[in-house]
Amino acid sequence: MSDLEAFRSETRAWLEENCPATMRSGVGESLTSGEGDICWGGRKFQFKSEDQKLWLERMGSRGWTVPTWPTEYGGGGLSKDEAKILQEELRRIKAKPALVSFGIWMLGPALLKFGTHEQKLEHLPKIARGEIRWCQGYSEPNAGSDLASLATKAEDKGDHYIVNGQKVWTSYADQADWIFCLVRTNPDDKHNGISFVLFDMESEGVSTKPIQLISGYSPFCETFFDNVTVSKTNLVGEENKGWTIAKYLLTHERTGISDMGMPAPLNSLAVEKLGTIDGELEDKMLRHQIAEHEIDAASFVFTMERAKDEAKAGGDMGAFSSMLKGYGTEINKARHELIVKVNGSDAFEWEGQFSNNGEIARSWLRTKANSIEGGTTEVQLNIIAKRILDLPA
Amino acid sequence: MAMILNEEQQLLKESAEGFFNEKAPISQLRQLRDDKDETGYSKELWTEMSEMGFAGLLVDEDHGGTGFGVMGAGIVAEAMGRTLSASPYFASSIVGASLIKMAGNDTQKSTLLPAIAAGETIVTLAVDETSTHNPERTSVKATSAEGGYVLNGMKTFVPEGHVADQIIVLARTSGDAGDANGLSLFLVDRRAAGVIADRTVMSDSRNWAKITLEGVKVSAENLLGEEGAAMKALGPVLDKANIILASELLGIAQECLDRTVAYLQERKQFGVLIGSFQGLQHRAAQLFSEIEVTRSAVMKAQQMAEMGGDVSWFASLAKAKASKTAELATNEAIQMHGGIGMTDEFDIGFFIKRARVAQTLYGGFNYHADRFARTSGY
Numbered sequence: 001m002s003d004l005e006a007f008r009s010e011t012r013a014w015l016e017e018n019c020p021a022t023m024r025s026g027v028g029e030s031l032t033s034g035e036g037d038i039c040w041g042g043r044k045f046q047f048k049s050e051d052q053k054l055w056l057e058r059m060g061s062r063g064w065t066v067p068t069w070p071t072e073y074g075g076g077g078l079s080k081d082e083a084k085i086l087q088e089e090l091r092r093i094k095a096k097p098a099l100v101s102f103g104i105w106m107l108g109p110a111l112l113k114f115g116t117h118e119q120k121l122e123h124l125p126k127i128a129r130g131e132i133r134w135c136q137g138y139s140e141p142n143a144g145s146d147l148a149s150l151a152t153k154a155e156d157k158g159d160h161y162i163v164n165g166q167k168v169w170t171s172y173a174d175q176a177d178w179i180f181c182l183v184r185t186n187p188d189d190k191h192n193g194i195s196f197v198l199f200d201m202e203s204e205g206v207s208t209k210p211i212q213l214i215s216g217y218s219p220f221c222e223t224f225f226d227n228v229t230v231s232k233t234n235l236v237g238e239e240n241k242g243w244t245i246a247k248y249l250l251t252h253e254r255t256g257i258s259d260m261g262m263p264a265p266l267n268s269l270a271v272e273k274l275g276t277i278d279g280e281l282e283d284k285m286l287r288h289q290i291a292e293h294e295i296d297a298a299s300f301v302f303t304m305e306r307a308k309d310e311a312k313a314g315g316d317m318g319a320f321s322s323m324l325k326g327y328g329t330e331i332n333k334a335r336h337e338l339i340v341k342v343n344g345s346d347a348f349e350w351e352g353q354f355s356n357n358g359e360i361a362r363s364w365l366r367t368k369a370n371s372i373e374g375g376t377t378e379v380q381l382n383i384i385a386k387r388i389l390d391l392p393a
Numbered sequence: 394m395a396m397i398l399n400e401e402q403q404l405l406k407e408s409a410e411g412f413f414n415e416k417a418p419i420s421q422l423r424q425l426r427d428d429k430d431e432t433g434y435s436k437e438l439w440t441e442m443s444e445m446g447f448a449g450l451l452v453d454e455d456h457g458g459t460g461f462g463v464m465g466a467g468i469v470a471e472a473m474g475r476t477l478s479a480s481p482y483f484a485s486s487i488v489g490a491s492l493i494k495m496a497g498n499d500t501q502k503s504t505l506l507p508a509i510a511a512g513e514t515i516v517t518l519a520v521d522e523t524s525t526h527n528p529e530r531t532s533v534k535a536t537s538a539e540g541g542y543v544l545n546g547m548k549t550f551v552p553e554g555h556v557a558d559q560i561i562v563l564a565r566t567s568g569d570a571g572d573a574n575g576l577s578l579f580l581v582d583r584r585a586a587g588v589i590a591d592r593t594v595m596s597d598s599r600n601w602a603k604i605t606l607e608g609v610k611v612s613a614e615n616l617l618g619e620e621g622a623a624m625k626a627l628g629p630v631l632d633k634a635n636i637i638l639a640s641e642l643l644g645i646a647q648e649c650l651d652r653t654v655a656y657l658q659e660r661k662q663f664g665v666l667i668g669s670f671q672g673l674q675h676r677a678a679q680l681f682s683e684i685e686v687t688r689s690a691v692m693k694a695q696q697m698a699e700m701g702g703d704v705s706w707f708a709s710l711a712k713a714k715a716s717k718t719a720e721l722a723t724n725e726a727i728q729m730h731g732g733i734g735m736t737d738e739f740d741i742g743f744f745i746k747r748a749r750v751a752q753t754l755y756g757g758f759n760y761h762a763d764r765f766a767r768t769s770g771y
Contacts, residue, residue, distance in 0.1 A: 268770070270771060280767070280771060287771060291763070291771075295765060296686070302686075305689070306397070306689045309397050313397050327682045380678075382671070384682065385675070385678045389678065391658065392668045
């Protein structure tokens with residue numbers, strides 16, 4: 001038996017023993033809305049069940065929430081091939097993710113690349129075990145798509161900074177324990193005057209206010225900093241060089257957003273809801289629209305696969321992630337428009353059993369943000385035009 | 394199978410692109426068109442292509458081919474899409490060779506496949522009878538006669554029809570138009586009595602013909618595959634053909650984007666380079682995205698075809714997506730080139746004229762989107 005085969009059978013046996021039965025029903029639609037029974041971890045997190053807590057503890061203790069991170073930082077220390085096997089085995093038993101978090105998707109990769117050994121030791125294991133939940137302090141009221149014009153100020157006080165300003169669209173700021181935050185350390189240089197700092201959301205002077213959205217959910221907050229003290233040990237990378245980290249991290253975010261996973265085919269949903277005559281959906285126009293969409297969606301899934309294979313072979317993803325983000329989010333929006341069409345009037349029930357308490361409408365509305373958050377579709381097109389097609393400024 | 398080219402495929406791609414750039418740029422097609430060339434392709438080029446092994450990519454080594462498979466054939470077709478090189482490659486090396494491989498008996502294989510791979514014999518398929526692709530609706534009749542069959546009827550949209558040596562004709566041996574059963578394939582010598590091949594001039598300046606069959610006698614040995622069961626072989630071959638057409642359409646789309654981007658980088662209006670206008674940047678970036686996504690669909694279909702099995706879902710997906718993207722790319726290329734894009738003197742217009750023909754052959758977007766839906770169960 002090869003090492004990988006041995007790894008597979010050990011993994012399978014371990015999962016069989018350790019993944020609670022109630023954690024084996026897969027991911028629902030709720031992943032798109034960010035609500036539902038997802039485990040986000042953190043000090044304030046209320047587990048939905050004992051099994052959910054147990055599942056996180058077991059996976060976290062093995063570092064399998066972040067399988068490829070080094071073991072000294074709480075990761076699983078797995079090779080890419082082993083991580084792939086783990087993922088396949090998890091999928092095989094339809095395991096729910098033990099933990100999802102911005103710490104895993106975004107901060108972790110950035111710290112691994114730019115953080116000091118001490119910073120990695122301090123923060124990464126807590127991310128891996130789901131003990132600390134992170135939020136991202138990027139956007140400001142006047143720095144959305146033009147992120148680099150941010151104004152939140154960090155004054156140099158020797159061994160620490162004093163931070164003042166306001167962030168907006170801070171996802172789950174009200175539930176997060178710590179924030180990774182872009183602050184201005186030099187007012188005279190737009191891109192080379194930004195630093196990347198970390199601090200506890202319970203620090204004095206931090207306050208948050210949820211923003212109610214068209215979907216009825218409030219995943220985003222306004223976040224205010226009033227004379228917040230941040231130790232310089234929590235500066236990641238060099239002072240005034242935070243933009244490099246921000247860009248690196250956005251690449252991860254973009255790849256993450258475009259890779260929200262391909263949901264069940266729309267056609268089975270439509271067949272179930274509307275039925276067929278002679279094997280074809282009766283609504284010819286809808287059938288046409290679904291076919292056109294599914295062709296694009298499947299082609300996009302193959303593109304994700306190709307991008308992963310190219311990255312594995314050592315290719316540089318670079319600005320390609322902008323293409324994936326832009327295309328993927330537009331596909332997701334189009335898909336939800338079709339879900340709404342398939343469900344007819346049921347789709348708009350804000351409360352009620354046919355709509356799973358408004359889940360269809362809320363998810364549909366939630367997707368409208370896909371092409372705004374993480375850089376608008378237009379920003380992605382600008383990046384493709386300039387960095388890939390080399391069009392003049 | 395990883396979604397990247399292996400070393401061998403990468404080399405094939407480079408040598409094909411280099412070859413067509415040098416030996417068959419668009420100026421060659423333009424020349425053939427302007428000269429109203431009788432043959433419609435350069436025999437010299439076809440000989441060189443055969444020497445390069447391109448004519449035998451789908452023919453196995455035992456029969457004198459290179460056995461490179463569908464991915465290799467697609468890579469070469471994409472390169473041809475970029476320079477719009479005209480040759481019997483598609484009709485003979487892809488469709489003709491695949492059908493004989495799929496349905497032929499040992500004698501048919503051992504006589505025809507080596508000749509196709511060497512570029513000495515051109516074999517084509519005559520399937521459609523109306524302006525819309527629909528093999529099941531075939532009504533050309535093949536009636537049994539002593540020791541063979543007699544064919545009557547008309548075929549249209551036959552690639553290389555007036556220069557092919559052998560025409561594989563789809564004809565009805567039983568049943569009525571619309572039945573998938575009762576169809577048979579026949580190898581018909583173009584020079585046989587009763588075969589009238591009329592060349593039709595089409596927008597892409599390639600070779601197309603209408604084939605009229607007036608009491609054409611063929612012997613029983615000319616039956617290709619089982620009588621009445623043509624679709625068993627024809628279905629998978631048309632899938633393969635559509636994957637190769639999708640590869641060519643991808644090449645066309647990519648070339649249109651590259652030429653358009655180059656134009657945006659040099660053309661000035663209002664005193665600045667037009668490539669600095671966001672309106673045009675976004676259109677170009679969107680086209681780039683569509684082409685990348687199309688590339689994945691085409692590559693996936695090529696790989697699945699290489700692995701064997703039923704690939705109708707993948708083939709229809711790739712052809713539909715590539716048709717849509719080629720339509721977008723050629724339209725956008727002309728729009729972004731502005732007035733000069735409308736002139737015959739400028740090459741960009743050649744792409745739209747070829748793309749629509751390649752899109753239409755063996756079913757366009759609607760045909761394949763419908764087939765994709767049916768294959769998906771709705």
